[in-house]
Amino acid sequence: MTADDRKAALPAGLRLLPGRFDRAAQETLREVIRAIAAEAPFYRPAMPWTGKPFSVRMTNCGSLGWVADKDGYRYQPLHPTTGRPWPAIPAMLLDLWQEVADFPDSPEACLVNFYAPEARMSLHRDGDEAERAAPVVSVSLGDSCLFRVGGPDRSDPTRSFRLSSGDVVVLGGAAREAYHGVDRIYPGTSTLLSQGGRINLTLRRVTKAG
Ligand SMILES: O=C(O)CCC(=O)C(=O)O
Numbered sequence: 001m002t003a004d005d006r007k008a009a010l011p012a013g014l015r016l017l018p019g020r021f022d023r024a025a026q027e028t029l030r031e032v033i034r035a036i037a038a039e040a041p042f043y044r045p046a047m048p049w050t051g052k053p054f055s056v057r058m059t060n061c062g063s064l065g066w067v068a069d070k071d072g073y074r075y076q077p078l079h080p081t082t083g084r085p086w087p088a089i090p091a092m093l094l095d096l097w098q099e100v101a102d103f104p105d106s107p108e109a110c111l112v113n114f115y116a117p118e119a120r121m122s123l124h125r126d127g128d129e130a131e132r133a134a135p136v137v138s139v140s141l142g143d144s145c146l147f148r149v150g151g152p153d154r155s156d157p158t159r160s161f162r163l164s165s166g167d168v169v170v171l172g173g174a175a176r177e178a179y180h181g182v183d184r185i186y187p188g189t190s191t192l193l194s195q196g197g198r199i200n201l202t203l204r205r206v207t208k209a210g
C-alpha cells in the first residue's frame with residue numbers, strides 16, 4: 001500500500017478533466033478575463049467580522065457575484081467598489097457548463113479568483129448558494145496549484161492533487177458539499193499569465209441568493 005492509498009478516496013461526484021482547455025483556448029479565456037477585469041476590477045475581499053484581507057483577489061461575472069466583507073459572505077448583483085453590474089458570463093464558459101455540469105439551467109455566478117504566488121485559499125465548503133443540486137464547475141489557468149479536497153465535515157480526511165492550466169474540476173453530487181481549498185501555488189509552472197500567478201474561474205448556479 002502506498003502513502004496515497006491510505007489517503008481519503010476522492011469524493012463521489014468529483015470529476016477531474018485534465019487539459020480540458022488547450023493552450024489556444026486558455027489564451028482566449030485569458031483575454032476574456034482581461035476584458036472582464038477591465039469592466040469589473042479585481043479587488044481584495046475581507047473576512048467577515050475580523051476584516052482580515054484575503055490573499056486571493058477576486059472579481060465576478062454573471063447576474064450575481066460572490067462577495068465577502070465585514071458583514072459576511074453573500075451574492076449580489078453589483079460590484080462592491082464600482083457599484084456597476086457584473087459583466088456577463090462569456091459564451092465559452094456557458095458552453096463548458098452545458099457540456100459538463102449535467103444541470104439544465106445556466107449558472108448565475110462566475111467567481112474569478114486571482115492567486116499571486118503566495119496566495120492560498122483555506123479549507124471551506126461552497127455554502128452560500130440556494131441551489132445545491134447544481135455542481136460547482138471550476139477552471140484553472142496559469143501557474144499550477146495544490147488543490148485539497150475532503151468530505152462534508154472539516155475533520156474528514158483529505159487528499160490533495162495538482163491542478164494545471166486548462167484543467168477543469170466538477171464538484172457535483174456528494175463532492176458539492178465537500179471541504180476543499182488551495183494549499184499553494186507553484187510559481188513559474190505556466191507561461192500563460194505574463195505576470196505569473198493563477199486564475200481560477202468558479203461557475204455556480206446559485207439562484208435565490210440571500
Ligand atoms: O481556486 C480554486 O481552485 C478553488 C476556488 C474555490 O474553492 C472557491 O472559490 O470557492
Ligand SMILES: [Fe+2]
Nearest residue numbers: 124125126180
Ligand atoms: Fe470553494
